Amino acid sequence: MSKLEDLQPNSTVKGILPDCLATVVSVKWFGSTALELTYKSPSGKVANELLHRHDEPRIEVVEPLPKPCSHAYRCVFSWLTILTQAKPSWRVSR
Helix, strand or coil: CCCHHHCCCCCEEECCCCCCCEEEEEEEEECCCEEEEEEECCCCCEEEEEEEHHHHHHCEEECCCCCHHHHHHHHHHHHHHHHHHCCCCCCCCC
16 A cells, blocks of 8 residues: 555556556645546556545555566676676687
8 A cells, every 4th residue: 555645757556557557647736635646557548537545545656667678788788797807718828
């Protein structure tokens, strides 16, 4: 369970859409008990929803999963670092 105050632009939220995560686009407060949440679905559809304090138990701000691409780049750069720092054992000294 998250508080309404935890909803920030670019955060990922569970509980807004029934079967997937939503990305927060913007938040507009109405007093201290309600807000208009503009969010984007994984398919790119943008929608709005009014949330009140009684909606807090159903929402949860989650850590976004790392993009596979960024993980692949980290692996490649790690491998390149290892290769450049390793002493080549295949060279024959004369």
